[in-house]
Amino acid sequence: MIKIENIVKSYGEKENKQTILKNISLEIKDGDLVVILGASGSGKSTLLNVVSGLERPDSGKISYGEKELTSLSDSELTDFRKNNIGFIFHQYYLLPNMTAEKNVKMGAELANNKDYGEIIEAVGLEEKKRKYPSELSGGEQQRVSIARALAKKPKVLFMDEPTGALDEKTGRSVLDYILRLHKEKNFTAVMVTHNANIAETANTIIKMQSGEIWEILSNESPKTAYEIGW
Amino acid sequence: MVIGIKNSLKLAGIAIMSFCAVFVCNLFLNFNLDLVRIESELTAEYQTIFYDAVTATGKVVASLSGGCLLLTSVVMLIFYIKQYIHSHSKELGILKALGYSNLKIAKEFWIFGISVFMGAIIGYFSSFLLMPMFYEKQNQEGILPEISINFNLILFLLLVILPSITFAFLSVAFAFVKLKRPVIKLLKEIPDIKIKKFTDKNTRSKKEASFLTELRKATLKSKKTLVFLIAFASFCFSSMMQMSFSMDELASEMFAVMIFMIGVVLSFTTLFLGISTVISANGKTIAMLKVEGYSTGQCEKAIFGGYRPIAYIGFAIGTAYQYVLLKIMVEVVFADFGETVDIPEYGFDIKAFIICLIAFALLYEIVMRYCSGKIRKCPIKQVMESGE
Ligand SMILES: Nc1ncnc2c1ncn2[C@@H]1O[C@H](COP(=O)(O)OP(=O)(O)OP(=O)(O)O)[C@@H](O)[C@H]1O
Numbered sequence: 001m002i003k004i005e006n007i008v009k010s011y012g013e014k015e016n017k018q019t020i021l022k023n024i025s026l027e028i029k030d031g032d033l034v035v036i037l038g039a040s041g042s043g044k045s046t047l048l049n050v051v052s053g054l055e056r057p058d059s060g061k062i063s064y065g066e067k068e069l070t071s072l073s074d075s076e077l078t079d080f081r082k083n084n085i086g087f088i089f090h091q092y093y094l095l096p097n098m099t100a101e102k103n104v105k106m107g108a109e110l111a112n113n114k115d116y117g118e119i120i121e122a123v124g125l126e127e128k129k130r131k132y133p134s135e136l137s138g139g140e141q142q143r144v145s146i147a148r149a150l151a152k153k154p155k156v157l158f159m160d161e162p163t164g165a166l167d168e169k170t171g172r173s174v175l176d177y178i179l180r181l182h183k184e185k186n187f188t189a190v191m192v193t194h195n196a197n198i199a200e201t202a203n204t205i206i207k208m209q210s211g212e213i214w215e216i217l218s219n220e221s222p223k224t225a226y227e228i229g230w
Numbered sequence: 231m232v233i234g235i236k237n238s239l240k241l242a243g244i245a246i247m248s249f250c251a252v253f254v255c256n257l258f259l260n261f262n263l264d265l266v267r268i269e270s271e272l273t274a275e276y277q278t279i280f281y282d283a284v285t286a287t288g289k290v291v292a293s294l295s296g297g298c299l300l301l302t303s304v305v306m307l308i309f310y311i312k313q314y315i316h317s318h319s320k321e322l323g324i325l326k327a328l329g330y331s332n333l334k335i336a337k338e339f340w341i342f343g344i345s346v347f348m349g350a351i352i353g354y355f356s357s358f359l360l361m362p363m364f365y366e367k368q369n370q371e372g373i374l375p376e377i378s379i380n381f382n383l384i385l386f387l388l389l390v391i392l393p394s395i396t397f398a399f400l401s402v403a404f405a406f407v408k409l410k411r412p413v414i415k416l417l418k419e420i421p422d423i424k425i426k427k428f429t430d431k432n433t434r435s436k437k438e439a440s441f442l443t444e445l446r447k448a449t450l451k452s453k454k455t456l457v458f459l460i461a462f463a464s465f466c467f468s469s470m471m472q473m474s475f476s477m478d479e480l481a482s483e484m485f486a487v488m489i490f491m492i493g494v495v496l497s498f499t500t501l502f503l504g505i506s507t508v509i510s511a512n513g514k515t516i517a518m519l520k521v522e523g524y525s526t527g528q529c530e531k532a533i534f535g536g537y538r539p540i541a542y543i544g545f546a547i548g549t550a551y552q553y554v555l556l557k558i559m560v561e562v563v564f565a566d567f568g569e570t571v572d573i574p575e576y577g578f579d580i581k582a583f584i585i586c587l588i589a590f591a592l593l594y595e596i597v598m599r600y601c602s603g604k605i606r607k608c609p610i611k612q613v614m615e616s617g618e
């Protein structure tokens with residue numbers, strides 16, 4: 001279980017100081033699929049970055065089971081990410097001078113995963129695995145980044161608008177793939193989006209508004225990627 | 231428009247190079263030209279012999295250090311412009327997309343020549359400060375009549391104006407060539423990767439290398455000029471340092487110190503420029519590695535590990551180079567004097583070699599420490615956001 005207690009995060013100094021996360025507390029159950037929903041600028045990405053250990057909060061506590069993230073040193077934090085966390089961003093962040101296959105290998109090697117070929121096949125990139133990111137379409141690049149995250153066999157997968165840069169057709173198929181994998185492998189997934197339709201696929205929906213949690217909803221019957229509107 | 235004075239300030243490395251080059255060259259060449267003025271006053275034979283020796287060494291030192299520094303400046307300039315275009319490729323792409331011609335954009339790059347001008351002009355005038363002492367030292371035994379310091383316009387034109395214009399022109403020309411990429415490639419920041427046909431065979435026949443090993447190779451391959459720069463920095467260090475040891479015995483302490491200083495400045499600036507570009511060019515890669523959970527040590531190995539053997543190869547070449555060069559110099563410079571002067575023996579200096587090697591290894595590891603500090607500080611979020 002991920003326990004988040006009284007997180008505060010601000011940017012800027014003195015007059016320019018702007019509090020982005022205002023005392024946020026919540027709990028995420030193991031194996032849950034959580035969607036963080038909110039308008040642009042409401043602090044969704046910031047929350048994701050803080051919870052996943054990419055950034056440190058100004059105050060507050062984040063614990064994964066027994067482990068308290070806020071008390072770890074930088075290198076311990078890196079190690080923690082290595083063993084537990086996977087990331088998918090809407091900007092993909094692939095290594096430009098490595099082929100698709102090598103980009104996936106980057107994640108696989110951290111988990112000593114020798115079978116990453118299967119994942120490449122599963123995301124449908126078998127044919128294109130020797131291509132460089134600049135030779136791939138947006139949807140293909142996103143699938144590479146999904147494969148990279150999954151090859152790491154993460155315990156928690158964080159996604160920041162994973163379908164944000166994709167059209168409806170590719171978006172749906174990428175989302176469908178993520179949802180199916182979540183069911184199959186049973187990891188915890190946290191997805192950020194501003195699209196209320198996508199939120200309907202989650203078990204838990206957290207609505208954010210200007211740095212605060214506005215509402216937490218439980219969804220008894222999550223929809224599939226092809227049942228929602230777009 | 232795109233390029234301002236600020237960018238050319240970043241070229242401090244080139245300014246330092248041109249400062250050193252002009253400083254040393256003007257010192258020796260101004261002396262040589264002033265010597266010519268008193269040539270008619272020379273009467274005794276020992277005076278002419280001394281005169282010849284002094285002018286010859288002056289020429290050798292000026293062309294050696296000047297040439298070396300000039301070459302480095304050119305390499306650095308080209309490297310810097312390449313880097314600039316690479317890191318600003320989006321902006322430049324937008325300009326091109328809007329309809330600016332290559333030439334119009336390239337013309338802006340003349341500003342890079344300013345760094346040369348700044349270094350050169352400061353070097354030129356500050357060399358006059360050292361000149362009185364230098365003249366006295368060169369004519370310590372009073373063999374030649376008194377030599378007065380004159381301002382030689384030709385040297386000013388040759389050492390300050392000409393290089394500045396040449397470098398400004400070179401910048402424009404090089405930028406023009408580099409900008410001849412399709413707009414879309416600039417906009418999408420598509421790297422120049424040559425798709426090799428043999429990769430398939432290669433990966434199949436060889437045993438699978440680890441990801442970090444492959445990344446190291448790809449990093450090396452993607453920045454060939456950098457490989458050259460690192461090798462060159464080590465080359466300079468090795469040849470200049472070892473040469474300064476021998477110079478102490480062969481010529482005078484002054485040469486030794488001068489060459490030593492040039493060596494240090496050269497290798498430090500090149501190494502520094504090289505390393506900081508590696509970090510900035512691979513910022514996103516480093517950030518991504520860290521996001522996934524690779525440790526600082528692993529990042530360092532993947533990004534910089536490939537350069538270590540290159541550096542030592544550069545060192546070895548530098549050793550051979552200075553040996554051959556000094557051998558030739560001893561023969562040329564001292565050959566004319568025949569019996570009048572004792573020809574110093576010159577052999578390979580093992581002691582100097584070992585000292586330099588140790589100093590080099592230390593220097594390299596110190597710079598690497600500095601790098602891993604930089605990698606550690608590399609802010610994950612900022613780097614990723616700037617990439618959008
Ligand atoms: N590094 C930073 N420095 C200063 N302010 C920042 C920084 N990062 C984010 N912000 C500010 O924090 C606020 C929330 O940003 P955040 O990226 O979390 O929003 P978001 O909910 O993800 O929005 P979007 O849906 O547009 O991605 C914004 O107003 C932004 O200006």
Ligand SMILES: [Mg+2]
Pocket residue numbers: 044045046160
């Ligand atoms: Mg966001």
